[in-house]
Amino acid sequence: MPVLVVIPARYASTRYPGKPLVALRGCTGQAKTLIRRSWDAAMAARGVDRVVVATDDDRIANEAKGFGAEVVMTSEDCANGTERCADALRHISEPYDIIVNLQGDAPLTPHWFVEELVQALQAAPEAGVATPVLRCDAEALNGFLEDRRNGRVGGTTAVFDRAMRAMYFSKEVIPYLGRPYGDADLIPVFHHVGVYAYRPEALARYTGWPVGALEVLEGLEQLRFMENGETVLCVEVEGRGRAFWELNNPEDVARIELKLAEMGVE
Numbered sequence: 001m002p003v004l005v006v007i008p009a010r011y012a013s014t015r016y017p018g019k020p021l022v023a024l025r026g027c028t029g030q031a032k033t034l035i036r037r038s039w040d041a042a043m044a045a046r047g048v049d050r051v052v053v054a055t056d057d058d059r060i061a062n063e064a065k066g067f068g069a070e071v072v073m074t075s076e077d078c079a080n081g082t083e084r085c086a087d088a089l090r091h092i093s094e095p096y097d098i099i100v101n102l103q104g105d106a107p108l109t110p111h112w113f114v115e116e117l118v119q120a121l122q123a124a125p126e127a128g129v130a131t132p133v134l135r136c137d138a139e140a141l142n143g144f145l146e147d148r149r150n151g152r153v154g155g156t157t158a159v160f161d162r163a164m165r166a167m168y169f170s171k172e173v174i175p176y177l178g179r180p181y182g183d184a185d186l187i188p189v190f191h192h193v194g195v196y197a198y199r200p201e202a203l204a205r206y207t208g209w210p211v212g213a214l215e216v217l218e219g220l221e222q223l224r225f226m227e228n229g230e231t232v233l234c235v236e237v238e239g240r241g242r243a244f245w246e247l248n249n250p251e252d253v254a255r256i257e258l259k260l261a262e263m264g265v266e
Contacts, residue, residue, distance in 0.1 A: 001097035002049045003118055005042045006072075008084035009035050009064075009104035011057040015153065019247055020060050020104050025257050026266040034247055035060060037107030037260075039069050045114035048100070054088035079211070080221035082196065086203040098122070099203060101196040105247045108259055113195055113237050120235040121197045127233040128202030129225050131166070133158050133190040134237055138183045140191055144173050152249055156192040156220060158234055166232040169220050193237065194246055196222065202230060 009020040016022075020038075023031035032040075035053065042051045053064040056076045064071050072091050078084040085101045098118055102109060113132050121130040136144070140155070147154030157174050159167045168174065169192055181187045198206075202225070212227035214220075225232050243259050245252060 001122055002095065003047060003098045003100060004089075004092070004096040005045065005048050005051040005100040005102050005114070006085045006088050007035070007038050007042055007051070007053045007102050007104050008074075008078075008081035008088075009038075009053060009055045009057075009060050010078075010084075011055075011060060015249060016247070020055075021063060022247070022253065024107065024247075024253065024260065027261045027264050028266050030266050033063055034107060035064055035069075035104055036067050038102065038104045038109075039064065039067065041107055041109045041111070042100075042102045042114070044111040046111065047115055047118060049096070050094075052088060052092070053104075054084045056084075082198075082203070082206055082221045082224075085196075085198070086207045089200060089203060096200065099198050099200060101198065103194040103246070106194050107247070108243065108245055108256065108263075109193070109195060110237075110240070110242050112240070113193055116237055117195060117197045117235050120233060121199070124233050127165075127231045128199050128205070129222070129230060130197045130233040130235055131158075131222065132193040132195055132237045133160070133234045134193055134239055136187045136189045136191050137239075138181060138185070138187065139243070141173070141181060141187055141189055144189075144191075148173065152251070153219075154248065155246065156194070158190050158192040160190075160234040164234045164236070166222075166226060166234050168226070169218065169222055171218055171220065190234075190236070205230065 020035040052070045061071045072088040074087040144154045212224045215223040
């Protein structure tokens with residue numbers, strides 16, 4: 001089953017304009033742009049046939065081409081990464097059975113997240129979409145709670161049923177926690193990792209639906225699938241000692257650089 005990875009990237013982010021071009025220092029002090037580090041993460045995944053950067057901005061396109069990435073120019077009207085993936089697919093003549101959306105603000109994505117996500121969607125013909133979830137440890141949970149206390153939008157959390165079908169995603173910490181949790185506790189909160197695998201038919205359906213009310217309130221594109229009855233499969237992945245942070249706010253730069261240093265990533 002041919003697999004295409006699309007890295008959607010836009011310059012005009014509401015919370016952090018120009019963030020794909022933000023420089024992130026690795027363990028040696030070498031700086032690479034966010035889009036370059038996201039590309040490196042995509043290229044590390046096994047079983048992927050092709051990786052492209054999808055953007056509507058010449059600055060991002062030129063940066064990506066400069067380090068050897070394939071670039072697909074997409075419409076300025078794409079409202080989110082899923083729409084940009086669908087638009088990129090229309091510009092690609094070769095057929096693909098699975099399209100992976102590796103968002104351009106997730107440079108710490110381990111390769112096995114992508115690999116396990118693709119495998120899970122291949123094994124679940126009833127699902128049109130799959131996305132990874134990672135059980136929070138105390139550090140991640142407390143980071144999310146601190147962000148919310150300080151009025152920042154941090155990570156997204158997910159709840160799902162016994163068959164791992166998504167029930168809801170939120171930028172709040174869900175489910176409600178009636179007590180504090182420590183390092184030794186099994187924490188019942190799952191971090192939604194910003195990667196998606198779609199069947200092309202599900203992508204085509206997505207662009208035909210109107211924007212949903214919950215999608216607007218939460219600012220989460222995947223809720224459009226759920227508001228229209230599409231099965232979104234949650235795939236639990238293991239961090240294997242790796243922390244996972246997306247770059248959502250300027251404050252996240254220092255967090256990510258610290259993790260790059262801890263991981264020994266140049």
